[in-house]
Amino acid sequence: MIKWVYLWLVFLSFSCASYLEELKWPKGETFLTFLEKNQLPLKIYYTLDKEEQELAAEIIAGVKYQVLKSEDHQLEQVLIPIGEELQMHLKKVNNEFVMEITPIVVQEEKRSLAIEIQNSPYLDIISATNNYGLANEFAQSFKGGVNLRNLQKGDKLVLLFQQKRRLGKPFGSTKIDVSMLETAKKQHYIFYYKENYYNQKGEELDSFLLTKPVNYTRISSVFTQKRWHPVLKKYRAHLGIDYAAPTGTPVRSAGNGKVIFVGTKGGYGKTIEVAHDSSYKTLYAHLNGFAKGVRGGQGIKQGQVIGYVGNTGMSTGPHLHFGLYRSNVAINPASVVKMAKSALGGKELKEFMRYSEDLKQQVQVALQNNELPLKEENFDAFYPLEKIQS
Numbered sequence: 001m002i003k004w005v006y007l008w009l010v011f012l013s014f015s016c017a018s019y020l021e022e023l024k025w026p027k028g029e030t031f032l033t034f035l036e037k038n039q040l041p042l043k044i045y046y047t048l049d050k051e052e053q054e055l056a057a058e059i060i061a062g063v064k065y066q067v068l069k070s071e072d073h074q075l076e077q078v079l080i081p082i083g084e085e086l087q088m089h090l091k092k093v094n095n096e097f098v099m100e101i102t103p104i105v106v107q108e109e110k111r112s113l114a115i116e117i118q119n120s121p122y123l124d125i126i127s128a129t130n131n132y133g134l135a136n137e138f139a140q141s142f143k144g145g146v147n148l149r150n151l152q153k154g155d156k157l158v159l160l161f162q163q164k165r166r167l168g169k170p171f172g173s174t175k176i177d178v179s180m181l182e183t184a185k186k187q188h189y190i191f192y193y194k195e196n197y198y199n200q201k202g203e204e205l206d207s208f209l210l211t212k213p214v215n216y217t218r219i220s221s222v223f224t225q226k227r228w229h230p231v232l233k234k235y236r237a238h239l240g241i242d243y244a245a246p247t248g249t250p251v252r253s254a255g256n257g258k259v260i261f262v263g264t265k266g267g268y269g270k271t272i273e274v275a276h277d278s279s280y281k282t283l284y285a286h287l288n289g290f291a292k293g294v295r296g297g298q299g300i301k302q303g304q305v306i307g308y309v310g311n312t313g314m315s316t317g318p319h320l321h322f323g324l325y326r327s328n329v330a331i332n333p334a335s336v337v338k339m340a341k342s343a344l345g346g347k348e349l350k351e352f353m354r355y356s357e358d359l360k361q362q363v364q365v366a367l368q369n370n371e372l373p374l375k376e377e378n379f380d381a382f383y384p385l386e387k388i389q390s
C-alpha cells in the first residue's frame, strides 16, 4: 500500500482510471529500441545531448521500471532508473512526449543484524534477511580479514548496515558500516570508511587495485554523481572518467577479469565491459575498434590491450570513457585506480579511530540485544553481473 502512495507522488499527473505496471528491462533493449517498440517519437532520443545519451546507455538489463497506462492501455508515463540516483521520466506535456532526468526518491534506513553462525556467514545472512546484496557485500568486506573457514557453529556475527528503499521496496546496493565476527573469544572488525575497507588499526584491506587503462594527455571530464545544472536547468551526472588521447591509442584492461560485453552500446558507441573479482566491473567506451580476438566470455589479464581510443557514439573528440561499477552501481574510478594498499596516518587515523570506536559500541549493543532486521519478501534489486550480461 505504501508503495502506491509513493508512486502517485512520483507520477505528477494521472487520471483516475490509469493503472500501473512494473516491468523488467529486457536484455539487449536500448532506450532507442524501447521508444521504437512503444511507438514513441524517436526524436526523444536524438535530441538528447552527449551526457544524456551516455546516461541512457546506463540502463541495466533486469532493472525494474514503472509504466503508467491510461484506461484504454495507452502509455502515459514511464520511470526508468539509471544507477541509484537518477531516473529517466517520460511524460506527456501538451500532448507531446518529453523526457526529463529526475532524482530517484529513496528512503535510507540504518539497520543492524546480530546472529549466531549455523552454516556459514553467507548462508546465515541470507536465511535471516533474504538480502543477497548484504551477504555479497559481507563476503567482499571480509575477504582480506579473518579466515572464514575456521569459524565454529555458535560464533557471533554483527553487521551494522544501510539500506535504501524506493517505492517501499529495497533498492540498490547495501553499505555495511561495520562487520564484527566473534570467534575463539576474539572480536574481529572490518570498517567501511571513505569508500574502502579497513581493519581496526586503520590498515586498508584487500582493496581492488586497478591500473590506468590508457596513456592519456589529460582528463577531460571527471566523475560526478547527480548534480543540478543551473543554466540548462537539468539534472546531470557523469558516471566515469574521460581520458583524452589520440585515436588509436591502445586501451588496456584495468584489472584481471572476464570480458562480458563487446559491441555497440547507445551513446557509449563501441564498448567493452570486463567483470572482475568481488562484483566489480569496468567499462571502456567510445572505442575506435576492438583488439583482435577480443570476445565475450574471454579471460583477460591486467594491462592486456582490449581496444583502441576512438570517437564513436556521442563523443566530442577522441577519448576513453572509463567506468567502474560495484554490484552494477557506478563508483568513482579515481578512488580505486591505484597501485598499492595504504594505511591511514596522522590526523586521518585519529578521525578513523573516533569513528570506529563509536561503531564498536553500537556493535556491542546490537550483540546484547540479538537484533534482527525484518526479512525481505521480495528482494531482487541485486543482479549478479554474469547472469544478465554474458
Ligand SMILES: [Zn+2]
Pocket: 054, 221, 238, 240, 241, 242, 321, 322
Ligand atoms: Zn564520458
